[in-house]
Amino acid sequence: MSTEPAEQGLSLHHITVRFGGLLALDDVSLRVPPGRTVGIIGPNGAGKTTLFNVICGFVTPQSGAMTLDGKPFRARPHQLNRHGIARTLQGVGQFDGMTVLENVLVGARTKSSERDAWTALERCGVADQAHALPKTLPYAKRKRVELARALAAKPRILMLDEPAGGLDADEIRWLADLIQQAGTTVLLVEHHMELVMSVCDEILVLDFGKPIALGTPGEIRTDDKVAEAYLGAAA
Numbered sequence: 001m002s003t004e005p006a007e008q009g010l011s012l013h014h015i016t017v018r019f020g021g022l023l024a025l026d027d028v029s030l031r032v033p034p035g036r037t038v039g040i041i042g043p044n045g046a047g048k049t050t051l052f053n054v055i056c057g058f059v060t061p062q063s064g065a066m067t068l069d070g071k072p073f074r075a076r077p078h079q080l081n082r083h084g085i086a087r088t089l090q091g092v093g094q095f096d097g098m099t100v101l102e103n104v105l106v107g108a109r110t111k112s113s114e115r116d117a118w119t120a121l122e123r124c125g126v127a128d129q130a131h132a133l134p135k136t137l138p139y140a141k142r143k144r145v146e147l148a149r150a151l152a153a154k155p156r157i158l159m160l161d162e163p164a165g166g167l168d169a170d171e172i173r174w175l176a177d178l179i180q181q182a183g184t185t186v187l188l189v190e191h192h193m194e195l196v197m198s199v200c201d202e203i204l205v206l207d208f209g210k211p212i213a214l215g216t217p218g219e220i221r222t223d224d225k226v227a228e229a230y231l232g233a234a235a
């Protein structure tokens with residue numbers, strides 16, 4: 001069992017989200033202790049992005065609660081930085097009329113954080129593209145700009161929604177290194193199983209909004225319910 005004080009980090013308690021008749025999240029609980037990398041996987045439409053949206057305050061659950069370091073936590077999107085939370089969007093979500101540097105500055109905490117923006121650009125290997133417009137860059141580079149924007153906030157919880165989507169094997173290896181060296185808590189939504197299994201300490205599996213398994217990569221790999229959910233999705 002864990003030896004951390006129970007209240008540290010982010011905790012979700014019995015989160016339920018309905019969109020009309022659709023149960024997008026069905027009684028989901030999750031503990032994200034500081035410094036851990038926690039994966040959230042599941043077939044398309046399982047509710048992974050919705051869970052991110054709840055944490056970020058874009059979606060208000062019908063029931064359930066969250067705590068951050070033991071205190072009641074209800075995020076508002078514009079206060080995420082203040083709570084030390086930064087996220088990337090599924091796909092790429094850049095402002096096309098702004099340069100790469102300007103996009104990353106949006107993530108930085110204050111106007112004086114230009115140095116953090118440059119550090120993040122360098123860490124993501126896109127500093128030499130700082131004055132380019134994102135849409136002129138290859139997709140993999142745009143994904144790196146997205147990561148740099150999140151890292152520029154120097155978050156303590158970094159939330160990544162399908163960061164490997166559309167990337168080749170070399171880029172995914174680079175991403176795995178970045179996640180492992182992030183030095184922060186990471187919440188990772190991802191379909192690329194090899195990446196998930198290699199970087200996560202713990203994995204939550206959702207299927208039609210329901211948590212069907214929670215465990216280490218080794219446990220999830222051999223879980224019958226998980227195999228069934230994915231086989232069902234493939235059929």
Ligand SMILES: Nc1ncnc2c1ncn2[C@@H]1O[C@H](COP(=O)(O)OP(=O)(O)OP(=O)(O)O)[C@@H](O)[C@H]1O
Nearest residue numbers: 019022024042043044045046047048049050051090
């Ligand atoms: N704002 C919304 N209004 C209505 N339905 C929604 C909304 N957001 C998501 N949904 C529905 O909720 C379910 C869960 O969607 P979600 O985007 O969380 O899935 P996901 O696990 O991220 O899937 P994917 O792997 O395809 O990204 C889906 O059926 C989706 O159509």
Ligand SMILES: [Mg+2]
Nearest residue numbers: 048049050090
């Ligand atoms: Mg999604």
